[in-house]
Amino acid sequence: MSKPSSMPSSITKQPHLVLASSSPRRQELIALLGLPVVVKPSLVGEETPADWSPAMIVEQLSLRKAEAVKDELDVAVDADAIVVGSDTIVVLNGEAMGKPSDEQDAFRMLGALAGRTHEVYTGVTCIRVSDGKTSTAHRVTKVTMRKLSDDQIARYIATGEPMDKAGAYGIQEIGSLLVESIEGCYFNVVGLPVSQLAVQLELFGITIP
Numbered sequence: 423m424s425k426p427s428s429m430p431s432s433i434t435k436q437p438h439l440v441l442a443s444s445s446p447r448r449q450e451l452i453a454l455l456g457l458p459v460v461v462k463p464s465l466v467g468e469e470t471p472a473d474w475s476p477a478m479i480v481e482q483l484s485l486r487k488a489e490a491v492k493d494e495l496d497v498a499v500d501a502d503a504i505v506v507g508s509d510t511i512v513v514l515n516g517e518a519m520g521k522p523s524d525e526q527d528a529f530r531m532l533g534a535l536a537g538r539t540h541e542v543y544t545g546v547t548c549i550r551v552s553d554g555k556t557s558t559a560h561r562v563t564k565v566t567m568r569k570l571s572d573d574q575i576a577r578y579i580a581t582g583e584p585m586d587k588a589g590a591y592g593i594q595e596i597g598s599l600l601v602e603s604i605e606g607c608y609f610n611v612v613g614l615p616v617s618q619l620a621v622q623l624e625l626f627g628i629t630i631p
C-alpha cells in the first residue's frame with residue numbers, strides 16, 4: 423500500500439498579508455484567500471498627473487498605498503509579510519471618476535453613467551517586506567448601467583451609498599439595481615480582483631487553492 427503523501431511545505435508555511443486599505447469591501451474580499459491578514463490603512467494622497475492613463479492611475483496609486491504602509495512596518499516583526507494595496511476608478515469615454523466630492527458631484531457622475539457602458543479599473547500591488555520584491559497589475563471590467571431618471575438618481579444618492587465609492591455607485595449593494603450587465607470580473611468592480619491577487623501572490627511562492 424502506498425504511503426499517504428505529506429503536505430507540501432508551501433501549504434503549511436504561508437506568510438501573512440498586510441492589507442493597506444480602509445475599505446470594508448477589500449477587507450471582506452481578501453479574507454476569501456484564507457491567509458492571515460492584518461489591516462493597516464494607508465494615508466497617502468490620491469492626486470495624479472492629468473496625462474496618466476487609467477491603467478497608470480490605478481497601478482501607481484495601488485503602489486503608492488502599498489509602499490506607504492510597507493515603509494511604516496518594522497522589518498524585524500513583519501519580515502515575512504506581503505503588503506497589498508489597491509485602487510479603483512470608473513472610466514467613461516476616457517474620463518476617470520474617483521469618489522464623488524459631494525452629492526452634486528455624485529449626481530453628475532450617475533447622470534453621465536446612466537444608459538451607457540463604462541469601464542472599472544482596479545490596480546493591485548503586492549510588496550514583500552523582507553526584500554522589497556514588488557508586483558503590480560490591473561484588471562478592467564465593463565459595466566452597463568440602465569437608463570435612470572433624475573428622480574431615481576436623487577433617490578439613490580439619498581441612501582448615502584454613493585459617497586465613498588468610485589463612480590458614485592456600489593454594485594454590491596443598492597447599486598446592483600442600477601446595473602444592467604457586466605463583462606469581466608465582478609470582484610474587480612467591488613475593489614479587489616481576488617483571482618488577480620492570487621496570481622500575483624503565486625509570484626511570491628504563496629499557493630492559494
Ligand SMILES: Cc1cn([C@H]2C[C@H](O)[C@@H](COP(=O)(O)OP(=O)(O)OP(=O)(O)O)O2)c(=O)[nH]c1=O
Pocket residue numbers: 442443444445447448463464468487508509510511512521542586587588589591592593594597611612613
Ligand atoms: C465601482 C465601485 C467602487 N467601489 C469602491 C471600491 C473602493 O473602496 C472605492 C474606490 O476608492 P479607492 O480610492 O480605490 O479606495 P478607498 O479609498 O475606498 O480605500 P483605500 O484607498 O483605503 O484602499 O470604491 C465599490 O465598493 N463598489 C463599486 O461598485
